[in-house]
Amino acid sequence: MLPFARVTILGLGLIGSSIARGIRQHMPSVRVTGYDADPSVRATAVAIDLCDDVADSAGTSVIDADLVILCVPVGAMGAAAADIAADLPADAIVSDVGSSKGSVIEAVRAALPDATFIPAHPVAGTENSGPTAGFASLFHHRWCIITPPEGSDSLAVERVSEFWRRLGATVDTMEPGHHDRVLAVTSHLPHLIAYTIVGTASDLEEVTQSEVIKYSAGGFRDFTRIAASDPTMWRDIFLSNREAVLDMLQRFTEDLTALQRAIRWGKGDELFELFSRTRAIRRSIIDQGQDDARPDFGRSHE
Numbered sequence: 001m002l003p004f005a006r007v008t009i010l011g012l013g014l015i016g017s018s019i020a021r022g023i024r025q026h027m028p029s030v031r032v033t034g035y036d037a038d039p040s041v042r043a044t045a046v047a048i049d050l051c052d053d054v055a056d057s058a059g060t061s062v063i064d065a066d067l068v069i070l071c072v073p074v075g076a077m078g079a080a081a082a083d084i085a086a087d088l089p090a091d092a093i094v095s096d097v098g099s100s101k102g103s104v105i106e107a108v109r110a111a112l113p114d115a116t117f118i119p120a121h122p123v124a125g126t127e128n129s130g131p132t133a134g135f136a137s138l139f140h141h142r143w144c145i146i147t148p149p150e151g152s153d154s155l156a157v158e159r160v161s162e163f164w165r166r167l168g169a170t171v172d173t174m175e176p177g178h179h180d181r182v183l184a185v186t187s188h189l190p191h192l193i194a195y196t197i198v199g200t201a202s203d204l205e206e207v208t209q210s211e212v213i214k215y216s217a218g219g220f221r222d223f224t225r226i227a228a229s230d231p232t233m234w235r236d237i238f239l240s241n242r243e244a245v246l247d248m249l250q251r252f253t254e255d256l257t258a259l260q261r262a263i264r265w266g267k268g269d270e271l272f273e274l275f276s277r278t279r280a281i282r283r284s285i286i287d288q289g290q291d292d293a294r295p296d297f298g299r300s301h302e
């Protein structure tokens with residue numbers, strides 16, 4: 001049986017529009033209503049026939065929903081939740097897709113103290129944003145981490161889990177604080193490094209000038225893809241997951257300093273040992289089939 005019959009998506013950008021497309025593909029009988037605070041996004045959603053209905057206000061979009069998914073930047077989750085407070089049906093489940101969980105749970109709970117809120121994070125995305133950037137297969141073979149706060153209704157957790165499985169994801173559950181520490185190192189820190197390295201290269205104009213663009217087919221190109229990610233989304237992630245990110249950044253800075261010392265003193269064995277260890281990690285990811293299954297990932301959606 002389908003876990004939900006009427007789904008409302010608030011925020012019709014990359015993730016919201018991918019969910020809408022995924023529902024069309026995998027659960028075609030489910031009715032999808034969308035809403036976005038930006039009128040031009042709503043107009044695009046209508047033009048590309050993204051949802052069954054695009055509402056004019058957040059309140060009207062949720063009136064008969066049995067699942068409401070907040071797909072807005074993490075810093076806007078509280079405001080989006082407050083906008084639906086007066087119209088949310090008592091038996092609806094509210095979920096979200098935010099990249100950090102602790103602060104989102106706090107903000108949504110404050111706005112919707114009586115709602116059943118089951119937070120989720122699909123660990124899948126691209127550097128692109130907006131309603132035309134989404135695609136139905138985004139979640140295929142990717143993790144979706146559900147982070148139910150203590151005391152969550154287990155049937156509600158199972159319904160949200162089943163929803164994500166039907167979109168093609170593999171579901172895991174995690175305590176919200178643990179999620180935020182894990183993602184700080186696997187997702188947030190890599191983005192911070194990419195933003196930094198591309199910024200540093202562009203600041204070094206006397207060295208780079210046009211060369212940054214000219215020779216960017218190598219390793220630098222991969223960093224520029226990540227560094228093209230949405231500024232609003234990532235500003236909000238770093239501010240909302242501040243403590244975990246600062247903690248991981250401290251560890252990273254110490255390791256970088258050790259590498260700097262190894263290079264300065266010509267300690268080739270130290271460099272070789274680290275690079276061999278990291279190569280083995282990459283190979284084990286591929287052996288376990290955890291690398292992205294889509295051969296064109298990150299290329300055809302540019």
Ligand SMILES: NC(=O)c1ccc[n+]([C@@H]2O[C@H](COP(=O)([O-])OP(=O)(O)OC[C@H]3O[C@@H](n4cnc5c(N)ncnc54)[C@H](O)[C@@H]3O)[C@@H](O)[C@H]2O)c1
Nearest residue numbers: 011013014015037038072073074076098099125126129130
């Ligand atoms: N992009 C990724 O790779 C990725 C992956 C997983 C999770 N996420 C999370 O998903 C969420 C959405 O990210 P995205 O990439 O889809 O962003 P996006 O910029 O493509 O879309 C966000 C949309 O939310 C709308 N919006 C903002 N405030 C709103 C409000 N108060 N009410 C209604 N609509 C509002 C914006 O107009 C925009 O259209 C974020 O919380 C992000 O952390 C992103």
Ligand SMILES: O=C(O)C(=O)C[C@]1(C(=O)O)C=C[C@@H](O)C=C1
Nearest residue numbers: 099122123124125126127186187
């Ligand atoms: O592949 C990318 O472009 C992404 O940045 C996706 C990515 C990630 O770091 O893996 C980014 C943020 C999300 O919360 C989940 C996925």
